[in-house]
Amino acid sequence: MSKPEIEAKIEYQEIIGEANKGGYQPIRFTRVKYKASNKTHIDIRRFQRAYDDEGEDVFHPTKIGFRFPEKEFARVIKEYTLMPNTYVHPLIIKKSFKLLSSGEFESAVLQAFKCIETKIRKKINADPEEIGVKLIRQAFNPDIGTLTDYNLPKSEREAFAHYIAGAFGFYKNPCSHRDVEINFISAFERIVVASDLLKLIDKSERKEN
Template structure:
């Protein structure tokens, strides 16, 4: 019981009571805890807590993590994927957008971010990975309202964007050495 109580306090769900009884250690539900209307709301909160800010690439950590923690999952996903597109454009100086940019940057035969040390099939797969991620998760959010209220799905897409950011960073380091 004590461990559960400590967990609730650590998560900011129990806070010191605002009245005089606080001197006796009384606690009350926080504003965040009072927003939970049912078990589904709490389950979403629990999943949202699984995204450690320090695990995210520095270029997306603050903006994406804050949106995710606020429950703005569509915004977090868009920001993460937009950061991938911006990073690829900055690394290549290719003036294209979206999927076309990814296909040019990772073109299997001569893309500026293509790893020529791997097999041609793997180079094509990398190009398709970037193009598919941008086409599936960034472009829809750019052109219409996309409802994304599942924190687990948002988490997966954010982690994909995080991985893509690390690939771009790695390719840039390889190109400069």
Template sequence: MLQSLGAEPNFNNLIQGFRQRGGYGDPGPADLAELLCRLSDAWAWLEAHALIGPSAKNPPGEWQRVTSAGAEVLNDPAAVAKVWAAGRLAGDLHPALASARSNFALGDYETASFAAMKAVEVEVRRVAGLPNELLGVALMRKAFSPKDGLLRDPEAEGGEQQATADLFAGAIGAYKNPASHRTVQFDDPMEAAEVIQLADLLLRIVERAENRLRA
């Protein structure tokens, strides 16, 4: 549908146009109602993702245009992945992820992923009260150690405590440490969004640990 609209400088509601095609009184196709419902769903999706929007040439009314984001998708089929990925980050995220979110919006996925995991590292160190010299995986192992880690959940059984330590250490080792040491080719917006979501989960676990320490 977006491709069919791309050449038009502005256009009226496509759904109504389909309904009014043909001569007066001519019987429409038997499946016209179903077709219009499908087109209406697609139209609503394009509007919801800001790929089409109100036209500045013929306001007010139903006149619309392809937005700059819509034009990007038209010119680069891979850009639709950015639309899906951005939808994953549409809700609330932990405040510490503001930098990661900004870099993601700019299309700098490597920096966004690094910033997300750096935020986890910073919060773990702050809440656990550990020194700046303790970094990365070693920091996670110390903070969540089943033996004496300050951020471990004392009510969880030993295997769960170890799994949590492994989760944090693995996330930092896989997504923060490599970008600290070398250039990482990170051009998949969906993967970057999922790294940020993972960081959001880890930060909320740290937040719960901080609440336990305050209690």
């Protein structure tokens, strides 16, 4: 079917979202209403950038994509956009998700791991000068840590101390000291690590030495 024949069947269409905007092959989310149907559809399709006779950008739809009723699209999106709220720590949702959705990925990661630092400091009543990896090592020292779970074998206590301090140092510290180029997926993966650690900190009980 030719392009004019397809367009003749469409009552209206509007672009509602775009990924890789400005790239050579953006993915466009388009709401489409056909004359022969009372339902709207969502078309998710890759476009190919080209140039017109005047050298201006034009984008042509490719065969790579799919289309389904908007009602079904809304059901799927609702299910999967609610999912992060069920497993990401609520404090991190509050501190990081707005930054994440606005494209401030580095700041979103920084705030997520800052939650770990502030929560530990509060739980062990540490001085404000106690910061970063040093604070974490103090709280989860496998032998004398205030928040260490002594029900675990020593090897696991040591492993957790290395894990939480290592994750903090590897993910948070670079964002504090230099510009870090990360995308949405990388930022979200790091935020999930911070969330997992924060949940474990919440469960930890203070021990008096």
